[in-house]
Amino acid sequence: MSDAATIDNELRLALVGNPNCGKTALFNQLTGGRQKVANYAGVTIERKEGFYTSPSGRSVRVLDLPGTYSMDAASPDEAITRDVCKGLHASEPLPDLIVCVADATNLRLHLRFALELRALGRPMVLALNMMDAAKRRGIVIDTIELERQLGFPVIETIAVRQGGSVDLVQRIDNLKLTVPEHAGKGGSLHAQVREMLSSAVTMPRLTAQIDDTLDRWLLHPVFGLIALAAVMFLIFQAVFSWATPIMDLIDTGTTALGVWVGNVLPAGLLNSLIVDGIIAGLGGVIVFLPQILMLFLFILALEESGYLPRAAFLLDRLMLSAGLTGRSFIPLLSSFACAIPGIMAARSIQDSRDRLTTILVAPLMTCSARLPIYTLLIAAFIPRNTVAGIFNLQGVVLFVLYAAGIVSALAVAYVIKRVRKDTTEHALMMELPSYRMPHPRDVLIGLYERAMIFLRRVGGIIFTMTVLLWFLSTFPGAPEGSTDPAINYSIAGTLGHWLSYIFAPIGFNWQISIALVPGMAAREVVVSSLATVYALSGNAENLGAIVASQWSLATALSLLAWFVFAPQCISTLAIIKRETNSWRYVWITLGYLFGLAYLASLLTYQISKALGA
């Protein structure tokens, strides 16, 4: 790779095509694991590049451009594809060869785009993909005639079958890079496509029989919604409970490692830094992986199978009334387990404004990390009374907390739409592609990419902040002969004492205020921090008894209201930074959530105090 001759000889391909043409599957097959995923400069659009060596030994660089319907770009993704193909992109060189990927079962749409590409007058070939599905449906394509009419090479591929792109690789290797014939041909592209289809393609049916049947059931007003509920339940169950044993294992593992290291190393600051800072910080990063992988296993499989757009179709109306889109549903549902995978899942929303709104409201969904503090406070303060004959008051309170999150998310989404003064129409115009069996290779590569994005770009921030919070809670140490817990004397303790002035109107005492500082790392940390502040050994049952005797009901309710909104999770803020590529939205999220939290707690505290709680 180091000698200049090889580099000069390198061939640059760009894969271009409509969404759902199987372009990414072809990319995976061409390049295998030799891929680099990054972002285009300054935007959060994924730039995927891979490499392969051709049979003649030439090194080939493959750029997988975002799927697009037209050179008349309607979104930032499509603008990238347009700019790269036209050689207008600031940091991407003009590709040597455009490989236009077309779904052989959807040629009417895909050939029109191929003709649009041909008009650019650049060397190109057409990869006629999904030939297996076309043959199964009895579609006959005269590739020689098609090639003659198009004026550039047409090669059949099956991206999901072993060896399904051998012909393409061979042909590209022996290709003379020339401008396509008929590149200057004018007139209506649609009319040209019609002509090609009538002379080169035989299509027994417009759509696949299986698609018609599945859609009849899966989009049915009743059965469709039942099926959707079942799928959602399965995802929720998987993310919420199936991932838990693995997360517990990671938790136990890091704790055990911490104990072991703690015993091996001499006691002191270094010991505390490694155990409470570094190991706890690393554990805090890795612990999210099971949920992320579990959720994306479902999302990738559903996306590949073609079901995800159908779910969006069923729910679009409901979500639109709140200023969102049908595509927001799955990211928001996932956020009930954890906002991190939920916010990452918002990538499946094409409209960038809808995606941003979804990301901004996702932290309002009650994530599982809020449960420890909810459980502690509800058990300590809410009696087990029966309400209306059948409901348990504790359960009712928990439900109210979840509902408050959902209602405020919808309200915030609505307000964002108003504030933005966005009167333009957000397009849906979503293709419902053919149903397909997800290919394990493509799902696995997708999972690997998600895991790497999380570990590399978010892990760093979470880890740094955890160590920083350790520092704040440890320094300066307690003076000789002090009786209060050490955290009381630390920077976090001092901060907490200051904060207690701000928090006095919402009923938080200084103990709560201190616990909220290390609790910025993650919500569940607040419980153990409270135990530390009350000089307990982290036993939640004892903690429950202590808070029940020391706090007023008004304080407890106020703290519950606080946790519905408060953005007490550095990981969420880190993922927002990563996914929006902007600190601005981190500050907006932080600001509006703290504002809502303070307001909600203030109202809760003052009203319940006035009522005598």
Add this chain to the structure above:
Amino acid sequence: MRLSELAVKVPSIVREVESLGDNDVIARRLRDLGFVAGEPLVIVASAPMGGDPLLVQIGFTRFALRRSEAARVRVERADV
């Protein structure tokens, strides 16, 4: 007749796509997706809540269109 007024499963033909305003991205995109004069289409289904969006089959492809988007497409029934 507009596509948004068309009943489900009634085979129809596109007459034209109307632009709302000077720079109607949605209308331009509809034309790129194949909503051009003479093209046959049919509404396959509509969503459970308020019958919006619509699922439109045109060519070999199915598109989900919100009613506001479908209102840009002028159609006529194929059988009359």
